[in-house]
Amino acid sequence: MPKVGMSQIRREQLIEATLDCVDLHGVNGATISKISKQAGVSTGIVHHYFHNKDDLLEGSMRLMLAHLGHGIIKRKLLAKNHTESILAIIDGNFSEKQIERKSTKIWLSFWAEALHSEVLVRLQTVNMRRLHSNLTYHFKHLIPHEDAKLVASGMAALIDGIWLRGAFMEKGIDAKQANLMCQNYLEMVLEKYSPV
Amino acid sequence: MPKVGMSQIRREQLIEATLDCVDLHGVNGATISKISKQAGVSTGIVHHYFHNKDDLLEGSMRLMLAHLGHGIIKRKLLAKNHTESILAIIDGNFSEKQIERKSTKIWLSFWAEALHSEVLVRLQTVNMRRLHSNLTYHFKHLIPHEDAKLVASGMAALIDGIWLRGAFMEKGIDAKQANLMCQNYLEMVLEKYSPV
Amino acid sequence: MPKVGMSQIRREQLIEATLDCVDLHGVNGATISKISKQAGVSTGIVHHYFHNKDDLLEGSMRLMLAHLGHGIIKRKLLAKNHTESILAIIDGNFSEKQIERKSTKIWLSFWAEALHSEVLVRLQTVNMRRLHSNLTYHFKHLIPHEDAKLVASGMAALIDGIWLRGAFMEKGIDAKQANLMCQNYLEMVLEKYSPV
Amino acid sequence: MPKVGMSQIRREQLIEATLDCVDLHGVNGATISKISKQAGVSTGIVHHYFHNKDDLLEGSMRLMLAHLGHGIIKRKLLAKNHTESILAIIDGNFSEKQIERKSTKIWLSFWAEALHSEVLVRLQTVNMRRLHSNLTYHFKHLIPHEDAKLVASGMAALIDGIWLRGAFMEKGIDAKQANLMCQNYLEMVLEKYSPV
DNA sequence: AATGAATGAGAATTCATTCAT
DNA sequence: AATGAATGAATTCTCATTCAT
Numbered sequence: 001m002p003k004v005g006m007s008q009i010r011r012e013q014l015i016e017a018t019l020d021c022v023d024l025h026g027v028n029g030a031t032i033s034k035i036s037k038q039a040g041v042s043t044g045i046v047h048h049y050f051h052n053k054d055d056l057l058e059g060s061m062r063l064m065l066a067h068l069g070h071g072i073i074k075r076k077l078l079a080k081n082h083t084e085s086i087l088a089i090i091d092g093n094f095s096e097k098q099i100e101r102k103s104t105k106i107w108l109s110f111w112a113e114a115l116h117s118e119v120l121v122r123l124q125t126v127n128m129r130r131l132h133s134n135l136t137y138h139f140k141h142l143i144p145h146e147d148a149k150l151v152a153s154g155m156a157a158l159i160d161g162i163w164l165r166g167a168f169m170e171k172g173i174d175a176k177q178a179n180l181m182c183q184n185y186l187e188m189v190l191e192k193y194s195p196v
Numbered sequence: 197m198p199k200v201g202m203s204q205i206r207r208e209q210l211i212e213a214t215l216d217c218v219d220l221h222g223v224n225g226a227t228i229s230k231i232s233k234q235a236g237v238s239t240g241i242v243h244h245y246f247h248n249k250d251d252l253l254e255g256s257m258r259l260m261l262a263h264l265g266h267g268i269i270k271r272k273l274l275a276k277n278h279t280e281s282i283l284a285i286i287d288g289n290f291s292e293k294q295i296e297r298k299s300t301k302i303w304l305s306f307w308a309e310a311l312h313s314e315v316l317v318r319l320q321t322v323n324m325r326r327l328h329s330n331l332t333y334h335f336k337h338l339i340p341h342e343d344a345k346l347v348a349s350g351m352a353a354l355i356d357g358i359w360l361r362g363a364f365m366e367k368g369i370d371a372k373q374a375n376l377m378c379q380n381y382l383e384m385v386l387e388k389y390s391p392v
Numbered sequence: 393m394p395k396v397g398m399s400q401i402r403r404e405q406l407i408e409a410t411l412d413c414v415d416l417h418g419v420n421g422a423t424i425s426k427i428s429k430q431a432g433v434s435t436g437i438v439h440h441y442f443h444n445k446d447d448l449l450e451g452s453m454r455l456m457l458a459h460l461g462h463g464i465i466k467r468k469l470l471a472k473n474h475t476e477s478i479l480a481i482i483d484g485n486f487s488e489k490q491i492e493r494k495s496t497k498i499w500l501s502f503w504a505e506a507l508h509s510e511v512l513v514r515l516q517t518v519n520m521r522r523l524h525s526n527l528t529y530h531f532k533h534l535i536p537h538e539d540a541k542l543v544a545s546g547m548a549a550l551i552d553g554i555w556l557r558g559a560f561m562e563k564g565i566d567a568k569q570a571n572l573m574c575q576n577y578l579e580m581v582l583e584k585y586s587p588v
Numbered sequence: 589m590p591k592v593g594m595s596q597i598r599r600e601q602l603i604e605a606t607l608d609c610v611d612l613h614g615v616n617g618a619t620i621s622k623i624s625k626q627a628g629v630s631t632g633i634v635h636h637y638f639h640n641k642d643d644l645l646e647g648s649m650r651l652m653l654a655h656l657g658h659g660i661i662k663r664k665l666l667a668k669n670h671t672e673s674i675l676a677i678i679d680g681n682f683s684e685k686q687i688e689r690k691s692t693k694i695w696l697s698f699w700a701e702a703l704h705s706e707v708l709v710r711l712q713t714v715n716m717r718r719l720h721s722n723l724t725y726h727f728k729h730l731i732p733h734e735d736a737k738l739v740a741s742g743m744a745a746l747i748d749g750i751w752l753r754g755a756f757m758e759k760g761i762d763a764k765q766a767n768l769m770c771q772n773y774l775e776m777v778l779e780k781y782s783p784v
Numbered sequence: 785a786a787t788g789a790a791t792g793a794g795a796a797t798t799c800a801t802t803c804a805t
Numbered sequence: 806a807a808t809g810a811a812t813g814a815a816t817t818c819t820c821a822t823t824c825a826t
Contacts, residue, residue, distance in 0.1 A: 007810080010810085025312060026308065026309070026311060026312045027308075028224040029312060031794080031795065031796085032795080032796060032797085033794085033795080033796090041811075041812090042811065042812045042813060043796090043797090043812090043813075044797090044798080044799085044811070044812055044813065044814095045810075045811055045812075046796095046797095047796085047797065047798075048809090048810065048811075049810095052796075052797075053795095053796065053797090105311050108307060108308050108311060109308050109311065111304060111308065111360065111363070112222065112223075112304050112305050112307065112308030112309075113222070113308075114364075115222060115301050115304060115305065115363060115364075116221060116222045116225060121364070124364060125364055128361060128364060150373070150376060150377060150380070151380075153373070153377060154354065154377045154380065154381065156357070156361065157353075157354055157357030157358045157360075157361055157377065158350065158353055158354050158357055159357065160357040160360050160361055161352070161353030161354055161355065161356040161357025161358070161360065162353045162357070164307065164353075164356050164357065164360050165324060165349075165352065165353055165356055167307070167311060168310075168311075168317070168320060168321055168324060177346070177349070180346060181346060181349060181350045181353065184346065184347075184350065185350065185381070185384075187388075188381075188384035188385065188387075188388050189384065191384070191387075191388065192384050192387065202785085203785095206785090227819080227820060227821085228820070228821060228822085229819090229820070229821095237786080237787090238786065238787045238788055239787085239788065239820095239821090239822090240786070240787055240788060240789095240822090240823085240824085241785080241786060241787075242821095242822095243821090243822065243823080244785070244786075248821075248822075249820095249821065249822090398806085399806095402806095417704060418700065418701070418703060418704045419700075420616040421704060423798080423799060423800080424799075424800060424801085425798090425799075425800090433807080433808090434807060434808045434809055435799095435800090435801090435808085435809065436801090436802085436803085436807070436808055436809060436810095437806080437807060437808075438800095438801095439800090439801065439802080440806070440807075444800075444801075445799095445800065445801090497703050500699060500700050500703060501700050501703065503696060503700065503752065503755070504614065504615075504696050504697050504699065504700030504701075505614070505700075506756075507614060507693050507696060507697065507755060507756075508613060508614045508617060513756070516756060517756055520753060520756060542765070542768060542769060542772065543772075545765070545769060546746065546769045546772065546773065548749070548753065549745075549746055549749030549750045549752075549753055549769065550742065550745055550746050550749055551749065552749040552752050552753060553744070553745030553746055553747065553748040553749025553750070553752065554745045554749070556699065556745075556748050556749065556752050557716060557744065557745055557748055559699070559703060560702075560703075560709070560712060560713055560716060569738070569741070572738060573738060573741060573742045573745065576738070576739075576742065577742065577773070577776075580773075580776035580777065580779075580780055581776065583776070583779075583780065584776050584779065595789080598789085619815080619816065619817085620816075620817060620818080621815085621816075621817090629790075629791090630790065630791045630792060631791090631792075631817090631818090632790070632791055632792065632793095632818090632819080632820085633789075633790055633791075634817095634818095635817090635818060635819075636788090636789065636790075637789095640817075640818075641816095641817065641818090
């Protein structure tokens with residue numbers, strides 16, 4: 001929750017520093033001390049802009065989610081049919097920003113942290129559900145309803161799995177290959193299920 | 197006369213306690229104090245059997261990997277062809293033990309921890325590579341070489357993605373659905389790529 | 393044109409806020425932040441009107457002492473003899489303002505703080521001495537000199553003890569009972585010591 | 589609450605150090621750092637024996653109360669009638685240990701702290717009530733019931749007031765004078781109220 | 785082998801005070 | 806005069822690790 005009258009710039013600066021530190025040291029290694037040093041400010045100021053570390057982490061995860069969400073929405077606006085919508089979702093998940101190793105590591109760190117944080121798990125669950133229901137919605141227009149849910153789950157898992165494995169690749173995700181894998185999956189699904 | 201193998205028993209006991217704690221509190225919340233309490237021993241004893249906490253975590257992750265590996269190997273022994281081998285790999289990844297929420301949470305915790313631990317990242321990378329090369333090997337016997345790698349990557353990502361998402365489901369992974377998704381993927385791949 | 397006496401008003405406003413906070417949170421819990429919020433001003437302003445927190449506390453204690461002193465002096469003006477003077481002192485110590493729970497809590501807080509503050513201890517000691525010498529002076533006109541000091545000490549202790557205990561009563565001091573106790577003490581003293 | 593199996597000696601040692609620090613610096617100035625230095629141990633050990641600082645303070649106040657209580661009980665055992673019982677209570681409140689300046693300062697510090705601490709206020713209130721009901725009980729055997737309560741309140745206030753003022757005397761309480769004041773009050777009360 | 789007391793570095797957080805605006 | 810952002814020292818508490826018994 002943003003405090004009133006605060007400088008939005010400082011908040012973003014601190015969140016950026018937090019993400020940098022989470023990338024480098026993990027959520028737990030991202031101490032207030034390291035974060036403030038990274039941001040070039042004193043330790044005290046962090047608590048001027050965020051209630052506590054959890055609040056800062058929440059803000060940071062929200063920013064990650066916002067970036068992801070915007071990338072997807074932007075692409076979906078251009079989609080002219082359900083197939084293109086699904087392709088937009090895929091592409092949005094592997095946009096330039098998302099595929100950086102840094103992003104994948106941050107995502108993995110937040111996922112793990114979310115397991116033991118009520119606030120983060122809520123954000124994470126909402127996001128996962130949105131991806132799934134989004135995909136389901138479009139698949140339902142392309143293939144039989146009874147299959148759409150399973151296929152949507154498969155696509156969601158595929159996307160998340162690529163991200164997860166990307167965190168362990170030196171260069172992060174290979175966007176081209178990632179898109180290829182997902183498009184390939186989509187094609188096969190359409191081939192198999194779509195009524196001729 | 198010293199009890200033979202007592203040492204081994206204590207180690208396993210401590211590792212079990214560690215896994216319990218990682219499940220409940222995450223890697224970082226799994227303090228030596230909690231772990232030893234969970235194991236019903238003193239805090240000091242941990243350092244008799246493990247050099248330090250990292251060593252204990254390594255041992256714990258190795259056990260997880262061993263369980264997973266054994267489950268897969270056991271199933272693969274019964275496979276009579278490459279398709280069945282792939283199915284065995286899939287099934288082994290979603291065996292009873294692996295699909296428990298507890299296991300998925302522990303895995304996710306270790307993955308995130310591995311990002312900042314040389315030892316754990318090595319274990320994790322080796323494991324990921326093994327799954328990938330394993331799948332690639334069998335796919336190469338079923339579909340064109342140039343496609344096998346991509347498809348194997350897809351299958352690996354699908355498997356890991358299901359695990360990842362399972363960590364956020366109340367009941368962990370739905371084994372039946374997980375198998376279905378992967379088998380479905382396999383079928384479609386064979387349908388599409390296999391020479392008629 | 394600057395508002396005349398604005399400075400004085402701000403000071404009083406801050407002191408009132410300080411007393412409110414000391415009542416609610418104790419001297420130590422009365423942070424500059426809480427005080428300024430209570431006064432409806434910024435934190436920075438406090439240091440415009442007071443050198444530092446100690447200075448603010450000193451000002452606050454002085455106000456408490458002033459209130460107490462005025463109440464007593466006002467009543468003493470009406471006293472027509474030494475007995476009435478003593479009764480005036482008693483009554484002044486248990487005037488409406490003083491007996492509120494809030495006042496008793498603030499007093500107790502300042503007393504404790506004074507133990508480790510040179511400035512406050514001086515104020516406090518002066519005040520205690522004044523009460524004592526005041527009482528002694530009047531008792532000396534009523535009972536033998538050698539007894540007056542002891543009796544004055546007793547009366548002073550009785551008054552302070554009632555205050556102290558009032559800080560732990562839900563409704564503060566019961567003025568009627570407090571006066572009764574002290575008057576009773578006075579009567580007994582006069583009965584015993586006064587030359588018939 | 590004492591942890592099981594802990595060394596009673598260390599607890600007492602830490603409580604003694606705490607009381608020393610409260611005497612020197614007040615409750616708030618008695619930091620864990622100072623306390624552990626005073627006790628000649630590391631800061632960490634404090635939390636091995638006490639859950640947190642509040643717990644340590646509670647333990648410290650309990651010890652003060654125990655000392656006071658024991659001194660009174662011991663003296664009351666020798667009392668042969670109600671007058672002697674009251675004298676025993678008085679004397680117990682001004683025993684050698686209690687009259688030291690150090691004790692009076694610690695008491696005053698705890699009283700003020702109790703105003704904003706649920707645990708401490710309970711201890712303090714119980715203690716105050718005990719003193720009052722104890723005195724009331726004995727006075728009821730000596731003077732008319734309707735007067736006993738008021739007189740008991742007076743005696744209790746007198747005792748506490750002497751303590752309070754003792755905190756501001758260089759040498760603490762003058763035991764002889766304190767006893768004299770209280771005995772004097774008792775005598776006058778008996779003289780006035782007791783049926784002849 | 786086993787205990788758990790003890791250490792001390794490091795974590796988050798608070799807060800009086802300063803200072804640019 | 807007034808604000809509130811910014812500082813950094815100080816505080817409580819945690820925890821891996823060591824060590825005497």
